[in-house]
């Protein structure tokens with residue numbers, strides 16, 4: 001499958017909606033003639049009012065691979081224009097205008113070359129051993145990372161994977177079904193950071209993610225990991241700066257910013 005973006009607008013039919021967190025909803029769409037997508041890609045959703053006014057927003061795709069099923073997870077911004085409709089009002093059977101899949105940079109494929117030139121791979125890194133993959137997500141920023149984990153699991157890929165995931169409370173974890181039991185893959189490790197409330201007996205007091213937490217949880221720079229970092233703009237910029245400070249090659253850090261300052 002190519003990472004090239006598809007510029008066509010298509011109409012998808014909502015087949016399932018489920019509560020994802022107290023503020024978010026999982027939305028499953030069947031999109032006729034969907035070309036499939038690579039883990040990490042996103043799409044645009046366009047809503048059009050009866051008076052012709054339209055608003056378009058991007059949403060990461062939580063699913064990957066061939067087929068016409070597309071999984072999304074949308075967090076509601078109470079004063080937002082589009083997300084409250086998608087979370088509160090969209091119903092099974094509704095049609096949605098969709099543009100995509102989009103994006104060819106923030107993507108991961110199981111059979112990708114272990115070291116891509118210009119990707120921060122050192123000249124001495126062995127082509128036989130794939131570079132580890134470090135996923136870092138904040139809140140709904142885990143959605144494209146979930147697609148990468150699903151891809152990793154489906155392919156029974158042995159590339160070492162870690163996810164560092166910052167969420168407010170246990171109820172705010174997106175895709176707990178995918179992340180449960182480290183997705184059943186020995187090559188995947190999940191580190192959860194709770195910022196407001198942790199489960200009973202959790203060994204760490206809830207607090208915002210820090211440079212020290214990042215340093216102790218992620219693959220060290222010496223392991224030359226490929227890093228995928230996604231969340232609010234503020235989260236991504238803060239963590240990316242720490243990673244560079246910790247010696248990670250900026251060319252190895254791929255970021256996706258969802259907007260927002262918290």
Ligand SMILES: Cc1cc2nc3c(=O)[nH]c(=O)nc-3n(C[C@H](O)[C@H](O)[C@H](O)COP(=O)(O)OP(=O)(O)OC[C@H]3O[C@@H](n4cnc5c(N)ncnc54)[C@H](O)[C@@H]3O)c2cc1C
Pocket residue numbers: 042057058059060061073074075076077079080081082083084140143144232256257258259260261262
């Ligand atoms: C590539 C990409 C992928 C994305 N994937 C997802 C996804 O999988 N799930 C998801 O829930 N969202 C995702 N987003 C964010 C999404 O596109 C919208 O920005 C979000 O749903 C808010 O839209 P809205 O119309 O409800 O709010 P708007 O009317 O656009 O904004 C309302 C207010 O919220 C602020 N704001 C906008 N975005 C955010 C944010 N992310 N956090 C905090 N404040 C914000 C605005 O500055 C404004 O003040 C993605 C964004 C990008 C660029």
